Amino acid sequence: MNDHVNRILARFLSGEVSLQEKEQLRKWLNDSQANRDEYTRIMLAYQLSKGDTSNRKEKVYKTTVEKIARSNVDDKKLRLIRKVKFGTWFGIAATFILIISILLVFIKNSNEDKSTEIVRNAEVIKFNPAGQKLKFRLPDGSLVWLNSESSLTYEEGFNDSMRILKLKGEAYFEVKRDVNRPFVVYCGSIATTALGTTFNIRAFNENDIMVSLITGKARVNVRNMKEGERSILLGIGEGVIYNPDDEMEIKKVIVGVESVVRWKDGLLELKDSSLEKTVIVLERWYGVDIQLKNNPNQPWNVNGLFDNEALDNVLNSLSFSLGFDYEIDGKKVYITFR
Secondary structure, eight states: OOHHHHHHHHHHHHTOOOHHHHHHHHHHHHHOHHHHHHHHHHHHHHHHHHOOOOOGGGOTTHHHHHHHHHTSOTTEEEEOOOOOOOOSTTOOOGGGOOTTOOSOEEEESOSSOOOEEEEETTEEEEEEOTTOOEEEEOTTSOEEEEOTTEEEEEESSOOSSOEEEEEEEEEEEEOOOOTTSOEEEEETTEEEEESSOEEEEEEEETTEEEEEEEESOEEEEEOSOTTOOEEEEEOTTEEEEEOTTSSSSEEEEEOOHHHHTGGGGTEEEEEEEOHHHHHHHHHHHHTOEEEESSOOSSOOOEEEEEESOOHHHHHHHHHHHHTEEEEEETTEEEEEEO
16 A cells, blocks of 8 residues: 555545545555455454444444445445444554554455454454354464454463453353463453353443353453442353443343353344344344334334344244334345334
8 A cells, every 4th residue: 555545545534535536545446456455454453443432323434435435336335344442451552543544444246244354563353244253263272253243352372471352242262271371351341361161251332241151160350330340250150241320230140051152153042132132133143234114013022043044034034923024135124114
């Protein structure tokens, strides 16, 4: 990427780009797949280091994407990558935030987004867009299942005393035992420490985190609480729910182990799911954008278990009991209630 393109990206980011520069950016993106791949890597690095508190439904890049889309040919496809917020315990180095980074991921003729890995400054970032899941092995031999719209950051080779990771989203861990190097996963105000353990963490929202222990033992430390820092020891089948808006803020619970980890085996479970929650889950699971054309005429409370089912099959099943029609148009889904 040359300095001239860097300057255009910086001006585009600041909202000062001219029509001529926008056309030059469009041509540069159209020149080669290598340009688009570099563009994707830089933008993702920027997002994962910068952080954001916006809700996934806000689509904060929509206006920018549409401006570029109008100047592109019809067969080009644009994809938004939602901002990912990181907490303060294990921040990415400030040098990671580059002014040349941009707000857009451009993917040409792509029907399926790919999981992304970035290695920079001795840190590895694994990121899954909506609709993707990833299983991989960490440098110490531990296994990770990373859910859709989730990211995991860790040192490239870990160090001699600690195995430190940072999660946004959801992941299931099978930790390789190493008594000399605790395995610590940070999610906002939560730190989960384990040795040889399997556990699941759901942290799509830093104010709604759930840690579930499957085997072994783990310790959960919570800070910035009303009563100060607290440490909770978990046994098999136990979990912790963190919600600062709740009066208790943090509570220990019994978890349904099978239910908690079904997602990693391709089982989509909807349990007492509201309309809003159902839309979020389906969008994340299948990598689609769901638009509701009107409101349901009856209460929406969904329960269902779908084993590696296509989206069409899931919607078809739900439509009979909940009274709606639907249309799937690529990555767009339109639901009309009867």
